[in-house]
Amino acid sequence: MVGWSGRRKALTILAFTFPTIIGLVIFNVYPLLLNTYTSFTNNNKFHPYPDCSAGLNNIIEPYCWSFFTNAPKGLGIPFTIVEPLFKNYQTILGGLFTAPGVLSILTLIGCLLPILIAYQVDRRFERGLERSLPSSLVWLAGIIVSLLLLWLFGATAWNKMIDTGDFMAVVAKTILFVVLRVPITFVIGLVMALIVSSPGLPGKTFWRVVLFIPWAASSVAILTSLVWQFFFRENGTINQLLSIFNIKGPVWLADPLYAFGIIILVDVWYSYPFFMIAILGAISSISNDVYEAAEIDGATYMQELRNITLPLIRPALLPAIVLTSITAFQMFGTVWAITQGGPTKGAGVPGSTEFVMVYAYKQIFQLNNYGTATAFATIIFIFLFSATLYSLRMTQMTKGATA
Amino acid sequence: MISPPGRLMRIVQMVILVLMGIVALYPIYFTILASGRPGQSLYTFNLRGMFFPTTWTWDNFRVMLLETPFPVWVKNSLVVASATTVLSIVVVTSAAFAFSRFSFRGRSFGLVLMLGLQAYPGLLSLSAITMILTAFGLYGSHWGLILAYTTGTLVFSTWNLKGYFDTIPIDLEEAGMIDGCGPVQSFLLIALPLARPALAITALLGFLAGWSDFVFASSLVPAPDSMKLAVPALYGLSSNLGVPWGQFAAGFCIVVIPTIILFLYLQRFLESGLTLGGVKG
Numbered sequence: 009m010v011g012w013s014g015r016r017k018a019l020t021i022l023a024f025t026f027p028t029i030i031g032l033v034i035f036n037v038y039p040l041l042l043n044t045y046t047s048f049t050n051n052n053k054f055h056p057y058p059d060c061s062a063g064l065n066n067i068i069e070p071y072c073w074s075f076f077t078n079a080p081k082g083l084g085i086p087f088t089i090v091e092p093l094f095k096n097y098q099t100i101l102g103g104l105f106t107a108p109g110v111l112s113i114l115t116l117i118g119c120l121l122p123i124l125i126a127y128q129v130d131r132r133f134e135r136g137l138e139r140s141l142p143s144s145l146v147w148l149a150g151i152i153v154s155l156l157l158l159w160l161f162g163a164t165a166w167n168k169m170i171d172t173g174d175f176m177a178v179v180a181k182t183i184l185f186v187v188l189r190v191p192i193t194f195v196i197g198l199v200m201a202l203i204v205s206s207p208g209l210p211g212k213t214f215w216r217v218v219l220f221i222p223w224a225a226s227s228v229a230i231l232t233s234l235v236w237q238f239f240f241r242e243n244g245t246i247n248q249l250l251s252i253f254n255i256k257g258p259v260w261l262a263d264p265l266y267a268f269g270i271i272i273l274v275d276v277w278y279s280y281p282f283f284m285i286a287i288l289g290a291i292s293s294i295s296n297d298v299y300e301a302a303e304i305d306g307a308t309y310m311q312e313l314r315n316i317t318l319p320l321i322r323p324a325l326l327p328a329i330v331l332t333s334i335t336a337f338q339m340f341g342t343v344w345a346i347t348q349g350g351p352t353k354g355a356g357v358p359g360s361t362e363f364v365m366v367y368a369y370k371q372i373f374q375l376n377n378y379g380t381a382t383a384f385a386t387i388i389f390i391f392l393f394s395a396t397l398y399s400l401r402m403t404q405m406t407k408g409a410t411a
Numbered sequence: 412m413i414s415p416p417g418r419l420m421r422i423v424q425m426v427i428l429v430l431m432g433i434v435a436l437y438p439i440y441f442t443i444l445a446s447g448r449p450g451q452s453l454y455t456f457n458l459r460g461m462f463f464p465t466t467w468t469w470d471n472f473r474v475m476l477l478e479t480p481f482p483v484w485v486k487n488s489l490v491v492a493s494a495t496t497v498l499s500i501v502v503v504t505s506a507a508f509a510f511s512r513f514s515f516r517g518r519s520f521g522l523v524l525m526l527g528l529q530a531y532p533g534l535l536s537l538s539a540i541t542m543i544l545t546a547f548g549l550y551g552s553h554w555g556l557i558l559a560y561t562t563g564t565l566v567f568s569t570w571n572l573k574g575y576f577d578t579i580p581i582d583l584e585e586a587g588m589i590d591g592c593g594p595v596q597s598f599l600l601i602a603l604p605l606a607r608p609a610l611a612i613t614a615l616l617g618f619l620a621g622w623s624d625f626v627f628a629s630s631l632v633p634a635p636d637s638m639k640l641a642v643p644a645l646y647g648l649s650s651n652l653g654v655p656w657g658q659f660a661a662g663f664c665i666v667v668i669p670t671i672i673l674f675l676y677l678q679r680f681l682e683s684g685l686t687l688g689g690v691k692g
Contacts, residue, residue, distance in 0.1 A: 020594045021509050021515055023505075024508060024598075025505070025506050025510075027502040028505075028506035031558070031562040032525065032565065032566075034562070035540060036528040038543060039531070040528070040531055042539040043535065069542075070542040070543050070545065070546035073546055200431060203424045206415070206416055206424060207414065207415045207416075209424070215432065217675055218432045218435055219432065220675065220678055221435050222435050224671040224673075224675060225667065225670075227619055227670055228623045228642060228666065230625040230642065230646050231645055231646060231667055232438060235438045235441065235442050235663070236438060238656075245461060334530075338534075340534060340626065345646070365532060365535075368535055369534060372538050373630065385535040389530065389531050389535070392530040392531070392532070393527050393530045393531075395530070396527055396529075396530040397523070397527060400526065
């Protein structure tokens with residue numbers, strides 16, 4: 009049993025995992041460390057190069073390594089660690105922790121409270137034997153009260169929050185995008201999956217393939233989105249169709265609200281097949297016996313849907329929902345091809361579709377604000393890292409790893 | 412739901428299906444039509460031409476294939492994607508085998524740590540990767556790209572393949588062990604041939620990572636024309652003044668339609684994988 013135990017075993021494991029470890033260290037761990045370090049410096053286009061004799065520079069900065077031969081050194085003033093240490097983070101987060109910032113966020117949370125209360129009330133009814141109100145009514149009441157509160161206080165609080173600085177302006181829009189996009193995608197995916205999986209449908213495989221095509225096209229989102237952009241140009245397909253009915257279409261992509269809606273539309277187009285496929289898989293794993301029993305008892309289509317299909321596919325869908333939320337948060341290609349983050353109110357102000365990744369890309373590659381951009385990246389990473397770990401715990405994806 | 416729906420329900424279903432089918436196909440169909448249209452405008456001001464082929468010419472394809480560096484871009488993309496495929500299979504299979512077959516301290520921690528690290532978006536670490544590749548003299552070369560793509564596919568593919576290895580009964584390898592088979596032989600001769608379906612997914616994911624990426628390819632290999640990859644180069648066409656839209660559409664057809672076909676092939680694997688929890692495989 010050569011190599012299965014003892015010293016040889018450790019060597020074998022190392023040999024098998026060595027390329028992976030090296031790859032992760034160079035392309036994941038090192039950039040993480042360098043970015044965190046950079047976030048404490050004033051590295052930007054005026055201070056582009058490190059002073060190799062200071063601080064940690066000669067260890068962490070590639071420009072200071074001895075085998076780095078063709079460094080364009082000596083241009084500009086070398087960057088230094090900023091005083092005070094968390095200045096970049098303060099710049100990014102801006103007025104978030106001042107009174108108006110905190111107040112606006114609290115207002116927005118307060119507006120959403122009724123939905124949370126509705127959820128709790130519904131849960132309590134669920135546990136009790138008899139329910140005094142149907143579940144849909146509780147939810148409806150919660151949502152209506154929330155919308156009312158949002159209509160009354162939402163806009164002012166939102167604007168105040170956006171004004172606290174780039175961070176909230178960008179992150180709040182991204183979260184709004186995710187919150188709108190994921191449920192829409194889910195509902196469309198669910199409806200399509202229910203239709204495609206309905207018994208006796210002619211051409212099942214054909215429809216499945218056709219409806220899957222947008223997701224396939226999303227792998228080259230940057231090119232496919234260009235085609236979508238043509239549709240919404242001033243003389244694009246949509247406006248030509250409108251002109252038949254003598255309607256002069258707007259300049260879609262110059263309007264902040266329309267642009268935001270178009271990004272959601274295109275992204276929903278790209279990603280509903282993902283949910284469709286996930287739900288189809290989950291539905292096909294439900295045993296037919298359950299439905300047979302229900303039909304003998306005279307259950308209607310809607311009853312079967314609400315009491316059998318939805319509860320049984322729920323465990324399989326949680327991971328899919330979490331994964332799409334995380335990917336939607338990081339969406340880049342679609343926005344870049346369609347609006348490049350615009351339309352914006354003025355130079356330096358994040359545009360209405362400037363989501364997290366677009367903002368980071370612009371800050372790093374167009375404005376070279378490395379110091380503040382990496383501070384932004386670090387905050388986003390902490391957020392995404394916790395979201396990933398939380399989703400792992402919630403969906404128990406790691407069960408296989410510990411078994 | 413085992414009994415077919417009523418007549419009215421079926422009609423509603425078919426209407427929704429046809430509408431969604433048109434929405435799903437139209438952007439691709441539109442581009443195919445545009446690629447065969449004479450002149451360089453993607454727009455046609457004649458309504459019929461937006462939905463039916465009125466005139467068809469192979470001019471755009473001829474120009475793209477013979478008079479621009481487009482074939483070179485496609486060749487570069489093919490080379491990078493194939494190299495990524497091979498490299499990621501070598502790296503991923505061995506790591507997945509170790510994570511599946513050996514029990515060692517820090518195994519589950521290592522797997523979770525990998526997922527956590529992957530939460531750092533590649534786009535944010537791009538400036539650091541640019542620097543480190545410059546330091547090693549790989550900036551602007553295809554090798555740097557291949558290494559970056561391979562690491563990009565590492566985590567998902569390792570998880571996926573580890574899950575697959577876990578489902579292969581270990582009995583065969585134990586039989587091999589008794590006959591004096593070491594880990595390397597057992598990996599190459601027993602586990603790998605059994606994992607062929609999962610290897611196909613790993614290979615496809617590696618290929619697509621290299622073939623369809625935009626951000627890395629456009630910043631790590633910015634110039635010259637002879638080094639560019641197909642996707643960023645095609646995108647670059649559209650940002651010129653006086654964009655050759657017809658040629659763009661022809662290039663789009665050549666690059667995107669094979670990608671869609673590859674993805675359709677991948678679909679049946681994804682279907683079985685997704686229900687098991689995404690990355691659990």
